[in-house]
Amino acid sequence: MYREMVRIRHYEGRILQEYHADKTPAWDIGAGLIPGEMHLSAGQEPAAVGVCAHLRKGDAITAPHRPHHFALAHGVDMKAMTAEIYGRTSGLCQGKGGHMHLFDPENHFSCSGIIGQGYPVACGQAMAFKRRGTDHVAVAVAGEGAANQGAFHESLNLAAVWNLPVVFVIEDNDWAISVPRSHSTANTSNADRAAGYGMPGVRVENNDPDAIHEAAGAAIERARAGEGPSLLEIHTVRLWGHFEGDAQAYRGAELETLDERDPIPAYAARLIEAGDLTDDQVEQIKAEADAEVDAAVQFALGSPIPTADDALLHVFA
Amino acid sequence: MxxxxxxxxxxxxxxxxxxxxxxxxxxxxxxxxxxxxxxxxxxxxxxxxxxxxxxxxxxxxxxxxxxxxxxxxxxxxxxxxxxxxxxxxxxxxxxxxxxxxxxxxxxxxxxxxxxxxxxxxxxxxxxxxxxxxxxxxxxxxxxxxxxxxxxxxxxxxxxxxxxxxxxxxxxxxxxxxxxxxxxxxxxxxxxxxxxxxxxxxxxVPEEAYTVPIGEAAVAREGSDVSIVTLSLSVQHSLDVAEELEGEGISVEVIDLRSLVPLDTETVLSSVAKTGKLLVVDEDYKSYGMTGEIAAIVAETDPTMLSKPMKRLAVPDVPIPYARTMEYGILPTRDKIAAAVRELAS
CATH class of the missing domain: 3.40.50.970 (Thiamin diphosphate (ThDP)-binding fold, Pyr/PP domains)
Incomplete structure (x- = not known):
């Protein structure tokens, strides 16, 4: 899990660097080799690795607008994903989707940029898995802001009444863009909402990879065994802005303490102390991550740019 | 049940x-x-x-x-x-x-x-x-x-x-x-x-068969006026065509069946034949199907029309409840017939 967290962080760090590297003018969100909004996942890696460690080939994930950590942890090809983010024809979606709309049918991975709207689709994937008699599961991921969407509540009820193999994952990073959780949600744990739909709900505090791994394992195992859906809320942290370029003035003093909440150094320290990881291994893992990420960026940069006429393809199958 | x-x-x-x-x-x-x-x-x-x-x-x-x-x-x-x-x-x-x-x-x-x-x-x-x-x-x-x-x-x-x-x-x-x-x-x-x-x-045949998506049907052949429409309005239009036959007006009825994809060829060949076009739609009038058909004719060859075309659709109001008002805004047989007579005159 540590290795995967480092891999993801190095990926996001490099995308951050590349995103800003050639923005001319710097204020123009649509400029540069990587145009458009960019929502990076730094700090939220434990959720992705803790959940995806239990998933098998054929299990599905629907991710929200901030998808890279779940995509990478679920096995989406880094090169094809990067080429998509660069808007190239060799990208996962041939440059039509971009970073919020990544689709990888081989890994049953998809995103929706609309808050909470991936939940119903995951229910349908779970329905297909169940109807076909497989033990695959679908995992629906969104932020705590999405838990106030109707789609979330409709999906929980549907999954419960049909006993679908779905795990609903809420990444609570305390902020729905600039609105703190306390201003949007009356209860303090979305896990409590699970009881209203007759399913188990667990909230994991402290962004702890091991605790997330354990709770996710129980929920996924339950779904796989045909015992129905679960809700898992993970209290995590958004180390960077909602999107790149977000000045985050609304976070105030919290910004100064974010480094202390970075889960990766904390997890490394714990593993080293337990004797499960050495300093040399840390350096090696970082070097390997850098090399893999660099190869993905080079692949993207070397890939063809779509033509204007390519926009007319793929409206219909 | x-x-x-x-x-x-x-x-x-x-x-x-x-x-x-x-x-x-x-x-x-x-x-x-x-x-x-x-x-x-x-x-x-x-x-x-x-x-x-x-x-x-x-x-x-x-x-x-x-x-x-x-x-x-x-x-x-x-x-x-x-x-x-x-x-x-x-x-x-x-x-x-x-x-x-x-x-x-x-x-x-x-x-x-x-x-x-x-x-x-x-x-x-x-x-x-x-x-x-x-x-x-x-x-x-x-x-x-x-x-x-x-x-x-x-x-x-x-x-x-x-x-x-x-x-x-x-x-x-x-x-x-x-x-x-x-x-x-x-x-x-x-x-x-x-x-x-x-x-x-x-x-309807008992066995399985398909009707292709994207192909309009010439529901009735005619030579004087083309009605382009779909859904229930096709039934009304066919009734009108039968009625007007007695008045010596030959009406062609095109049943679009599909809006996407749209069979523009069948529409255009009918309009080219009759030179007179009525588009009937039970949907709202503005920014809708009737305007789309008009635009296709205009973009292709507006001289196909020997008279200005007509549109009959819901006049941009929500559907009202009382029968008098509801039928006041729907494309009824009487309104279709009146529009065809005007075009044919």
Missing amino acids: TTTETPQTADGTRRITTAKAMAEAIALEMRANPEVFVMGEDVGAYGGIFGSTTDLFAEFGADRVIDTPISETAFIGAGIGAAVEGMRPVVELMFIDFYGVCMDQITNHMAKIHYESGGAVNVPMVLMSATGAGYSDAAQHSQSLWGTFAHLPGIKVVAPSNPYDAKGLMASAIRDDNPVLYLFHKGAQGLVWMAKNPRSIAH
Whole structure:
């Protein structure tokens, strides 16, 4: 899990660097080799690795607008994903989707940029898995802001009444863009909402990879065994802005303490102390991550740019 | 349980309602392909509020004909998810007017996933829904709205006018690898509890067949005036054409059947022949199908028209309740006939 967290962080760090590297003018969100909004996942890696460690080939994930950590942890090809983010024809979606709309049918991975709207689709994937008699599961991921969407509540009820193999994952990073959780949600744990739909709900505090791994394992195992859906809320942290370029003035003093909440150094320290990881291994893992990420960026940069006429393809199958 | 009429003619030729024809097409596809299933509100034992799933529950059971909670976002989204995994769900949205509570799943997901994925993911799903006015169900249960969905890229849109096409288009829709919005008019279903045109009950072959999506039909040949229309308005237009034949006016009726893709060739060749065009639509007038047909003619060759064309559609008001007002704004036979007479004069 540590290795995967480092891999993801190095990926996001490099995308951050590349995103800003050639923005001319710097204020123009649509400029540069990587145009458009960019929502990076730094700090939220434990959720992705803790959940995806239990998933098998054929299990599905629907991710929200901030998808890279779940995509990478679920096995989406880094090169094809990067080429998509660069808007190239060799990208996962041939440059039509971009970073919020990544689709990888081989890994049953998809995103929706609309808050909470991936939940119903995951229910349908779970329905297909169940109807076909497989033990695959679908995992629906969104932020705590999405838990106030109707789609979330409709999906929980549907999954419960049909006993679908779905795990609903809420990444609570305390902020729905600039609105703190306390201003949007009356209860303090979305896990409590699970009881209203007759399913188990667990909230994991402290962004702890091991605790997330354990709770996710129980929920996924339950779904796989045909015992129905679960809700898992993970209290995590958004180390960077909602999107790149977000000045985050609304976070105030919290910004100064974010480094202390970075889960990766904390997890490394714990593993080293337990004797499960050495300093040399840390350096090696970082070097390997850098090399893999660099190869993905080079692949993207070397890939063809779509033509204007390519926009007319793929409206219909 | 919804009941529909299934009269037999003296020679034993089977005549069935549009509703029964739809259900029969679904049943044939379900027998042929285990990946086809139906879900929606009251599609099970009830048979669909407008008869679209008549008898399916008895044959296929609750496992494949699934009553849903009143959660359109969840169950349409679930249809999309199942389709993404390669199943072929037929999902019913009870009234098209209910689109407001599930539009994100329809337009941002059902319609866009294939495109956004660069063609990597298909969504082979049928979304069927009841449209239309004429029985005082008022503003939230009487709209047509096909123009709204035809405007948004990524959804095929069909609207049959008769039992034969209803069965063939449903088979095509289920077999299509794209999302198909199948809009059936309540007034053309042949329901025992709603006034109907005799054209809503007709001979339909028992075996499976398809009507291609994207091909209009020349429902009646004529030489003086072309009426381009779809759905229930085709029935009205055919009635008018028969009536006006006695007045020496020869009316050609084009049944579009599909709005996406649109068969412009059949429309243009009819207009080229008659030089006079009336477009009839039960949807709202502005920014809709009537304007689209007008634009296609104008972009192709406006000199095809020997007289300015006419449009007959709902005059940009919500559908009112009281019968006088409702029929005041619908494209009735009388209004169609008057418009044709003006064009022919």
